[in-house]
Amino acid sequence: MLWHSLNRVLDQLRPRRQGVVMLADALLILLAWHATYLFRMGVERWLHERPSYDWAVLLGVIAVYSTVSWALGVPRASWRYSSFPDITRLAWVCLGAGLACAVVILMAQLNEVPRAVLALHPVFTLIGLSLARMTVRMLSESSRARRTGAQDNGQRALVLGAGAAAKLLIAGIQHRSWTVVGLLDDDPRKHGSRIAGVTVWGGLDLLTDRANLADVSHLILAMPAATQAQRKRVLALAAATGLPVVTVPSADELREGGTRIDRVRDIQPEDVLGREPVKLDELAVSSLISGRAVMVTGAGGSIGSELCRQIARFGPSRIVLFELSEFALYQVEQDLGERFPHLPLVRLVGDVKDLAALRRAMATHQPDLVFHAAAYKHVPLMEDDNAWIALRNNTLGTYLAAQAAAEAKVQRFVLISTDKAVNPTNVMGATKRAAEMVISHWAAQGTGTRFMAVRFGNVLGSSGSVIPKFKEQIAKGGPVTVTHPEITRYFMTIPEAAQLVLQAASLAESGQVFVMDMGKSVKIADLARELIRLSGHTEAEIPIVFSGLRPGEKLYEELLADADTTLPTPHPRLRLAQLRGELPADWLPRLMALANDDSAATPAVLRNRLHELVPEYAPR
Structure with missing residues (x-):
């Protein structure tokens, strides 16, 4: 005592x-x-x-x-x-x-x-x-x-933030063998006070004095309502200490109800990047989706499944899940069923290269909106032996899905595109650029369906993304592999991308391509270093190894081709791309011939003929 x-x-x-x-x-x-x-x-x-x-x-x-x-x-x-x-x-x-x-x-x-x-x-x-x-x-x-x-396992935490979240956090984690030794907060009125029996030592600047951290094994960021800029500043201070850093869920995560304030998690890349959350025009999106049938192709993928979750928030009459992978379809169906138990779901195993299956799905379930997210998107994997398959899935699949949508008189058809479609240097990007050209073709047919595309960059945590790979390598003790010290990419979170797709769909007229504001490009090597530091390690312990650019990979991604221009839209995070001219009269027959020619499975043949379809494609 x-x-x-x-x-x-x-x-x-x-x-x-x-x-x-x-x-x-x-x-x-x-x-x-x-x-x-x-x-x-x-x-x-x-x-x-x-x-x-x-x-x-x-x-x-x-x-x-x-x-x-x-x-x-x-x-x-x-x-x-x-x-x-x-x-x-x-x-x-x-x-x-x-x-x-x-x-x-x-x-x-x-x-x-x-x-x-x-x-x-x-x-x-x-x-x-x-x-x-x-x-x-x-x-x-x-x-x-x-x-x-007997439960002391050495987890002694210093909590960053001394608000209501910290109080709830302390009450929860101290029963799970954590010991909270103190709190830091920049509000001088809280200095010296006690929260849940733990003293607020002072401001966050105390992190710069190593002596204050002598009895600390972990730092916990407990500021769920902080802006991304504030979180980024605190994380920078925390990373400099060399201690492992974890955080409580963000305000968005808590609102979704999938977690609790005392369930600390590892720092995610979106915490580091410091992007402000998307502000949707909820009324416009709700009027687009509420009470309507929505179909999502590739519904089990990273983007497709998040699109389904975001769509479900606005009360559609039903969602038609169209997915080739049985396991991915099962996963998204289980997730949606748990989150939205009263939402009718139609679960279809189907291939976007199967026109009959697409026609049958749309005729039977009569969707008002189709979001086309089915695509192969892993650049190196699609570059050689799978190049022709990528063309058939990404470009032919888009053509057939758009055709079925036009025949079924779907109101809007939205293609999920990519920044790799701009001045493409790889097969995946070229096939997605060709898919955008397919959308231009169908928009010119006057079918009554509005065809549009939304183009964005890398999505944090999506399948094939570099971030899960980094985290796995860090967990194994390294090294972390980066292709090139100067390689940069644009990043956004999966929910942010999905929300902007819905926003674009509510704004678009037929034939338009929307470009998302991706913020500043990020050096992949810097992101890797930050993740290493936030895990409590140094580069001496977990080194970064540069492995060289992979086939078809660029140092820098672009969101617009050189000759393109953009126009503003009512939403500050979306711009409208004004793309070049109409397609040649023989373009579509050449595409169909290539997609159905088995001899094009040879990578060199495929690249040459794909360049004829997409002149800006410059293979490397």
Whole structure:
């Protein structure tokens, strides 16, 4: 109980810890001076037979010891975690300061100060300073052992943020063998206060002093309502400490109800990138979707499944899930069934290259909107042996899905495209550019269906994305492989991409291609370094290895071709691409011939003929 009260006082003094340590050490030096006189002169004489200038000598001794102590960094060390190196440093302080004091006193001919006092005072001081630190450490460890009992697994967390989320977090995680040692918050009104029995030490700038982290094994970011810019700043401070960093769920995650505030998770790339959340025109999207039947091709993929989740929020009459992979279809169906139990789902195993299956699905279920997300998108995998398959799936599949939608009089057909369709250097990008050209063809037919495309960059956490690979490599202890030190990419989160697709669908007229505001491009190597740091490691422990550009890979991605221009839209994160001219009259027959020619399965043949269809395609 005594230590608990003392601990509270120490926590409140932590922001001024170095000054308090200097004052405590000065008091111990003073006591050691008196103890030395007592040892040398006995009880009867130790107080009365001193020189008249003894008090001035004592002040000088304290000043010398304090100066040497400060120079050697003694006040920065935490008493609660004192160790042999700390005691060694104290020994050097006492030796250096003791010699300096003895030399000055002797040179000043202050002969009434006993020589034995000058010789023994450094020893008594070292004993006093060391005993004080060892006593504090012993009491601290005893208290911690009583608090955590047998469940102490070394997880001692410093919580960043001292709001309502921190209070709920502490209440939850301390029952799961975490020990919260303190909180930091930039609000000066909270400094020194206690939340759920834990003291707010001070501001986040205390993270820059390593001594404040001596008893900390993890940092927990507990600021779910903070802006992305605020979170990015705090994460930068946290990453610089070299400690593992975890976070509570964001406000969006909590609103979705899939997690709780005390369920800490690892830092995700979207926490690092600092993008502000998308603000949807909810009324426009709701009027587009509410009460209507929506079909999503590739419904089990990363983008397709998130599209389904976002669509479900706006109350469609039903969602038709069209997916080639049985397992992926099962997964998205289970997820939607759990999140939206009253939403009717139609689950269809189907291939977008099968026109009969597409016609049957649309005739039977009569969707008002079709989002075409079915595609092969892994660049190196589609570059050689699978190039012809990529063309058939990405381009022919788009043509057939659009044809079935036109025949079924679907109101809107939205193609999910990619930044790799701009000045493509790989087969995947060229096939997606050809898919955009297919959309232009169907938009010109005057069928009554509005055909449009939405183009965006890399999506964090999607299948085939570099980020899951980085996290897996870090978990295995490295190395982390990056293709090139200068390679950059645009990134956005899966929910952000899906929401902007819905927004674009509510705005678009037929034949338009929308380009998303992807923010600033990010160096992949910098992102890898940040993830390594936030995992609590250094590049010395988990190195980055550069493996070289893969087939068809660019150093820099583009969102618009050189000759394209863009126009603003009512939504600030979307722009309208004005693409070049109409298709040649024989373009479509050449596409169909290529997609049905088995001899085109040879990669070189496919690339040459694909270049004829997509002139801006420049194979590498």
